Amino acid sequence: MFLYLLVFMAYHSSRWIPKNQRLRFQLLNVLFITIVLVPQFYVMGRPKSSRYCRQPLLNNLSASVALSLMASGTMIFFFQGFAVIFTLTDPVPQSLWAVYHVFGLLSCGQGLCTTILTLTAAACAKTTPELYYMSLVLTVVSAISTGFFMVRGGLWLTNRRSVTDPSRNNEL
Template sequence: MFYSICSQIVNAVFAALVLLPQFYVMASPKSSRYCRQPLLSNLSASIALSFIATGFSVVFTLIDSVPQSLWASYHVFGILTCGQGLCTAILTLTAAACAKTTPELYYMSLILTIASIFSTGFFMVRGGLWLTNRKHVTEASRNNEQ
């Protein structure tokens, strides 16, 4: 029970830290100025994905035994989020002129790009370690069968 309450508090704090700056930039009058790249639309997609990620974290802390279908949807969401991070990086790299017209929007996009790069690197390392561990477990079970 204590773990569940603590994890919900941590989820709420992280959701606030992620969503509040995005909403601030979205509501900023400067963000509606013209920018050649669709950074505002990209920010809207980022906000939507942040809400979905928050939902997944809440569900995963409330359910003891997570169904396989939920894990599958979480992995599809991860691939979708990785693709959106790639789009954010491309849009940000090609929107240097937007730093003058929509500075908050540009810098938020830059922050989201950096966060996406770190997140992708983290999950690539974690996935590589998982595959390595899985290979060792598979080889050990084959050796036990002989």
């Protein structure tokens, strides 16, 4: 859910900036992309990461990198990520929102897999320490972002219920 949260924050942050100045916001986008992608590529390139680990943490990190590239604004074969598209497009088409929410489900599933693999891979901390600790960091940020969306969803449901509650009499 962490990558879903990053795109969410990029979209809502860009709406505070006037339309004609949103291109400047892309510099901040590049900074966040760098903060997310560089450590993942670094850990994948480490020789210790290819050692034997009982859990497929390296495969999971590869999936995380793929989803990070989809979320980010990197140009790969003319593919622009959600962060770039959402910050530059106004209004965002419904079909793009639908694809973004499917991406959110993929991101949630990947975060769940990361959590399960990391919790069952304590022995990998000795054989592949960088990979294990990267998985641990991804687990923590995934849990934090999932908690954010659970609180946000709960508040949305509470607000929606109070607006559509038939037992409320709003007439004076």
